[in-house]
Each structure stands twice: as C-alpha cells, then as structure tokens.
Amino acid sequence: MWRYALRRLLQAVPVFFGTTLLIYCMVFALPGDPIQALAGDKPVPESVAQALRARYNLDDPVLVQYAKYLGGLLTGDLGENYTGQKVSEMLGGRWTVTASLAVTAWMFELVIGIALGVWAGLRRGRLADTLVLGGTTLLIAVPVFVLGYTAQLAFGVHWPILPSAGTDEGWPVSYLLPGIVLGSLGLSYVARLTRTSLAENLRADYVRTARAKGLSRVRVVGRHALRNSLIPVVTYLGVDFGSLMGGAIVTEGIFNLPGVGQQVFQSIQLKEGPVVVGAVTLLVLIFLLVNLVVDLLYGLLDPRIRYE
Known part of the structure; x- marks a missing residue:
C-alpha cells in the first residue's frame, strides 16, 4: 500500500x-x-x-x-497582485469560507445521496425508486442559480428557517442553505450511482451465496452488496470535492459568501492574473490529494483490489 x-x-x-x-x-x-x-x-x-x-x-x-x-x-510564495497585495493574504480568509461551503455540500451529497440511492436500489421498480429517479432528474434539470434564488426566497425570506446571506451565524448554520444548493447536483448523481450499482450487485452470485448461507438481510446488503457498490460512488465524490471547491462562484455570489470563488471572479474582471493563478494552483493541489485518498480507499472497500 x-x-x-x-x-x-x-x-x-x-x-x-x-x-x-x-x-x-x-x-x-x-x-x-x-x-x-x-x-x-x-x-x-x-x-x-x-x-x-x-x-x-x-x-x-x-x-x-x-x-x-x-x-x-516552491518557497510558499504565491506572488502579489498588481497593487502590491500578497495573494496568500488575499486568499487566506476566503479559503475558510469556501472550504466550509464545500465540506457542507459534500457531506450533504454523501449522507443524503447514498441514503436515497440505497432506498431506491432496495426497492427498484417501486414507488420509492420512481420518486428518487424523478426528484434527481428535476434537480439535474434546474440550473443552480434558479435553485439558489428559489431556496433563498423560500427558506430565507418567506419562511426564515435558515440564514439567506452572509456568514454571521458561522458554520454550519450559515452554510446549510448554500451548501444544499451547491450539493444538489452532486446529490442527484450520487443517488443514481448508488441505486444502479446496488441494484446490480444485489443480483450478483456472491450475494445469492451469502443469502443461501442464511446471513441476515442487513449483513448481506451492508457488508457485501453496499460495500462493493460504493466504489464508483467514492470515485465520483472524490472528483466532485475538487469541483465543489472551484465551482462555488455562483453560489457564493447568490448567498453573499466572501469565498475564493468570489475573489477569482473579481480578479478575472480586474485582469489580476497572479490571483487567479494562485487560487487555481491551490485547487489543483487539493484535487490531486483528494484523488490519491480515493485511490487508497478502493482497497478498503473491495478486498479483491491489491496494490502490491
């Protein structure tokens, strides 16, 4: 390993x-x-x-x-913008906002997406499966800015359940609504991947063997079928975390979050190349690290995979 x-x-x-x-x-x-x-x-x-x-x-x-x-x-210096400000200082506080938003959206995808996928996969062809497929199709079809403004008006203005803008309430309260909006597309794909992969594995020979041995349904699904079904889901979640970090420009703008995406957008308008390159460089490092972790997780999920 x-x-x-x-x-x-x-x-x-x-x-x-x-x-x-x-x-x-x-x-x-x-x-x-x-x-x-x-x-x-x-x-x-x-x-x-x-x-x-x-x-x-x-x-x-x-x-x-x-x-x-x-x-x-290589010495940790990301350079300066054209007014003499250090890029690392400009991005320092904003990384916390973007990371908090990305983690909230990623956890939403992970927990709710896998749960919906398992629910639909175990009831393939039934009402639950139809509801999950229809709901996720709707989320995929609706643009993120439409979903963002709708959620902001509904749950932040008309029914003030969650903060609609800013970070005054801190994590996780201020990040719940934008995190749900940002993670809605990924949740749809996670639920569909989990549902399809689980449904296929439930028909595999090793699952029928486990049932023939008299193992309980919980153990057959949780220990055998679901464990192997999560491999494509983990792959997607690993790639999507980098996308969440870099693709939060629209969500940060809607909910007035002072994150990296907002800074990059402003820097593009001002033609501040050092800021754009510095932010994207850090995103590349995060993306490579997450993909390494995903590859190492394969061996834990599927014992048939051997790296030695």
Whole structure:
C-alpha cells in the first residue's frame, strides 16, 4: 500500500507542473493590459507602466514568467497582485469560507445521496425508486442559480428557517442553505450511482451465496452488496470535492459568501492574473490529494483490489 501511495505521489508531480503551466499560459495569454486596467479609463504614464511591467515580469516571455512564479511557489510564495497585495493574504480568509461551503455540500451529497440511492436500489421498480429517479432528474434539470434564488426566497425570506446571506451565524448554520444548493447536483448523481450499482450487485452470485448461507438481510446488503457498490460512488465524490471547491462562484455570489470563488471572479474582471493563478494552483493541489485518498480507499472497500 505504501509503495502504491508513493508511486501515485510521483505520478502527481508531472500532472501538477503540466496543469499549472497550462493554466498560467491561458491566464496570461488573455487579451488586455492589466496595468492599464488598474487605472480604468485614465491613461497610465509610460514610465509608470514600464516600471510596473518590470516589477511583475510582464515583459518576459510566458515561460520565463512561469519559471519565476514556480520558483516562488516552491518557497510558499504565491506572488502579489498588481497593487502590491500578497495573494496568500488575499486568499487566506476566503479559503475558510469556501472550504466550509464545500465540506457542507459534500457531506450533504454523501449522507443524503447514498441514503436515497440505497432506498431506491432496495426497492427498484417501486414507488420509492420512481420518486428518487424523478426528484434527481428535476434537480439535474434546474440550473443552480434558479435553485439558489428559489431556496433563498423560500427558506430565507418567506419562511426564515435558515440564514439567506452572509456568514454571521458561522458554520454550519450559515452554510446549510448554500451548501444544499451547491450539493444538489452532486446529490442527484450520487443517488443514481448508488441505486444502479446496488441494484446490480444485489443480483450478483456472491450475494445469492451469502443469502443461501442464511446471513441476515442487513449483513448481506451492508457488508457485501453496499460495500462493493460504493466504489464508483467514492470515485465520483472524490472528483466532485475538487469541483465543489472551484465551482462555488455562483453560489457564493447568490448567498453573499466572501469565498475564493468570489475573489477569482473579481480578479478575472480586474485582469489580476497572479490571483487567479494562485487560487487555481491551490485547487489543483487539493484535487490531486483528494484523488490519491480515493485511490487508497478502493482497497478498503473491495478486498479483491491489491496494490502490491
């Protein structure tokens, strides 16, 4: 297992460098002058523009800029924006908000999604199965901004059950409503994956053998069928956690959450490439780490998988 973990870590190194290089080139290849964007409609004196471009290496080729950025990244420095603020300081407090939102949405997907999937899988073709399939189809079809504004008006304004904006109540109260909205799409896929995988495994030979041995229904489903059924679900949940961290821009905007997504959106408008690249670099690291954990969980869920 340790050998496999080390091999996966080594494989993640070129993936990290390749991904960050691609992102860096795409961000800094965008049209427009970020120095001019600082002044808005007012012209920037040429001497000032040249000094700022030299300070932020904007006159260097993109590969040279990336090499300098990488050198700072290896020492923990994410660079500065074009007003001299440290990117790490700008993102520091916002990471807590985004992480709290992503964890809330992920737990909602995990608990409710698997529960609904098991409920539908054990009652395939019945009313419960129809309700789960119909409900999840509806959630997939409704855009997140429509669902967000509807939930905000319904449960935050008309029936003030949960806070509708801001983080004044702290975690988890302030993050419940936006977390449910953000995790609704993932919940639909988790429920469908669990339902389909469980229904297929319940017809497998090893489940019929377990029943023939006289094992209880709870043990057959929980220890045998469900354990193997969770492998594709765990794969999706691992990938989706990275998506939740990076895809919360709309949800953070609707519920006025000062997270990383909101900062990245503002930085794109202001053409602050260092902030965008710094945020995405950290998201890539989180994504790679979560995928490593998911791969290691396979061996715990399915004893047939051997890494040695």
